[in-house]
Amino acid sequence: MLVYVDDILITGNNADFVQHVISALNKIFPLKDLGELHYFLGIEAKSLSDGKLLLSQSKYASDLLHKLNMQDAKSVKTPLAPGCKFQSAGTEVAEDPRLYRSVVGALQYLTITRPDLAFTVNKLCQYMHRPLQSHWKIVKRVLRYINGTRDHGLLFEKSxxxxxxxxxxxxxxxxxxxxxxxxxxxxxxxxxxxxxxxxxxxxxxxxxxxxxxxxxxxxxxxxxxxxxxxxxxxxxxxxxxxxxxxxxxxxxxxxxxxxxxxxxxxxxxxxxxxxxxxxxxxxxxxxPTQFQIADLLTKAPSSNQFLTLRTKLNVHSLSTLSLRGGVRGKTDNTSVG
Incomplete structure (x- = not known):
């Protein structure tokens, strides 16, 4: 069971017991059962026909892009240019440090389902106290990458x-x-x-x-x-x-x-x-280094290597998975709250 303020997410491998828990809680607290999970705290859950589950934040990413007027920005293959190095000196201070902190903070929440962003966002967070123009350019590149991968998320399957x-x-x-x-x-x-x-x-x-x-x-x-x-x-x-x-x-x-x-x-x-x-x-x-999956979490590799490692981190596109097996379920909010 996962509880956040007045939102509750209940899961288990026994449907009858899950329903029993919901009924028991409903005797004490007024509940509204929204059925199968589809949306919870900004995270979208898509059930695939082959029993897999994709957790993504496409709506959250879209809202962030619209807020910054970057919904039509040209996409890039990687969030960080290969071999890119961060420094605390070299360019002028960012024009709007508060905006930088706000956007990078929003990107942190996006890493819940996007481990492919973890390294870049971690590096950007290290310059919150004094962001430079060069850092802001990297933020904009990350947003361009997100614009081309909005429907990407973390894939789970029966093991x-x-x-x-x-x-x-x-x-x-x-x-x-x-x-x-x-x-x-x-x-x-x-x-x-x-x-x-x-x-x-x-x-x-x-x-x-x-x-x-x-x-x-x-x-x-x-x-x-x-x-x-x-x-x-x-x-x-x-x-x-x-x-x-x-x-x-x-x-x-x-x-x-x-x-x-x-x-x-x-x-x-x-x-x-x-x-x-x-x-x-x-x-x-x-x-061997060429099979080291965690490499994507410590540096900015080439585009081809990045795409290979991203797949191994179980980050996939909903459109690609849909072509393979189809998607079932509705799109409304269906958590228990």
Missing amino acids: HNLHLIGYCDSDWASDQDDMRSTSGYCLFLGSNMISWMAKKQQVVSRSSTEAEYRSLAALVAETQWLKSLLTELRLKVTTPPLVWCDNLGAVMLTTNPVMHSKTKHFELDLWFVREKVAKGEIVVKHV
Whole structure:
């Protein structure tokens, strides 16, 4: 059950029990049952004929574009130009800093169903205090990208397993102002992505291995929390979560019991992951860089690579999915509230 103010979303694998809960609540509170879910807190849910579910924010994106008079803007393939670097100096201050903060804040909410925007929006958020004209140009590029991908969203489908599989990555010393790295990870439950992150690291990493290990530790912490949550929901995860990392040095550190002087400054992360690996609570393996899905959450790749990784993050277009299997259901609001 999900409750937000006076809006309630109830779901389950037993229709009779769901109806029983609604009836029990209705005896205490006046409720209006709106039927099958289609719209909730700005998120649209489209049920596909093959049992899949697409969560998108096309109306929210359209409203944002109309507000800025960019509904007819020419679209681009990626939200960020390949190899684009952010800096806190170099151009004049943005003409309207308040507008910049408002739009970037709105883009943050859009990342709920658009992980392909997570990295770019995270970078833009780092300049809220003093946005430049160059940053505002990037915001406009993001809006042009959104204009061409309004119907894109996060796809969910029935999964035959509840295995937790994660990918972690980092872009070492990518920040031009303070040389801090960017961490990124994505976590799948079966075939569905349920958690992701793109975030600037809080301290400077002295090597690429250290930067990767910090990302790895963040993902391990997330898997442990989700594993605990699934246990509370009475969903047993029998197979240890699997984490894929493309830095061989970081992978080797997870099983190497010897302490080195070069690892003392991130000793807590080091032992945290090692302990989980030693107990068999998590498995860490190496993946070649070309198969690293989390790459999209740490940098701006080429257009072709971006489109490939976007699909692997389960971001799809409603029109493409409709051509494959068709869409059923109505378009009105159908949450319980």
